[in-house]
């Protein structure tokens with residue numbers, strides 16, 4: 192299967208509280224976006240990348256790729272109001288049969304994790320990186336009180352990339368839009384159609400830069416990686 196990637200970078204980073212889109216913040220001397228794109232440049236299976244950016248950010252994002260010498264980016268397109276909209280736009284701009292959807296805000300992803308997602312999706316149809324939940328998770332009543340505790344052994348914190356047959360994911364996105372279904376990740380769109388998505392055990396280091404402390408964690412994890420210290424599984 193030929194693989195392409197949709198890397199979504201069109202958010203506003205409101206939880207980061209930064210004055211700019213968090214994917215352009217500095218991390219270990221480069222932008223968050225550069226670290227993310229490098230993993231896909233180094234992935235053997237990925238042949239093309241569609242980068243989905245915010246309004247007015249095409250030149251800035253293109254500049255990052257050009258300065259880094261990245262060669263796989265085939266399109267830089269404008270995203271939508273929600274992550275789901277940005278992914279949908281990216282899917283339409285890709286031509287490969289397989290697609291990996293990845294958050295630009297996850298800069299510590301590795302080529303090995305990308306390859307593992309591709310392999311699992313080729314075997315099972317779709318896959319998603321995830322790690323077992325470490326904390327006990329509670330469900331609230333929406334008024335600040337706990338109503339239940341899901342069995343922790345069944346809970347996984349899902350990450351990206353998530354890998355799919357592109358036409359299948361596109362159809363699932365179309366159906367969700369017709370039905371007004373909101374999804375915070377792409378696997379949800381297959382789950383709601385009773386399609387299987389394989390879990391690929393990832394790494395706790397593949398964090399999403401969401402709030403300020405995440406950038407500190409990412410700096411420390413990159414420094415440890417440079418020293419050859421892997422993160423605990």
Ligand SMILES: Nc1ccn([C@@H]2O[C@H](COP(=O)(O)OP(=O)(O)OP(=O)(O)O)[C@@H](O)[C@H]2O)c(=O)n1
Nearest residue numbers: 199200201202203204205206272273274295296
């Ligand atoms: N309309 C959107 C919203 C999010 N994203 C991307 O989806 C990824 C995960 O989203 P999130 O971490 O929520 O990023 P933001 O939406 O920017 O953050 P916030 O919710 O704090 O505003 C990020 O790489 C973000 O750039 C996107 O492409 N288009």
Ligand SMILES: C[C@](O)(CO)[C@H](O)COP(=O)(O)O
Nearest residue numbers: 274294349350351375376399
């Ligand atoms: C796709 C995702 O990263 C999986 O954990 C997550 O759902 C993105 O959520 P966000 O609110 O768009 O960051």
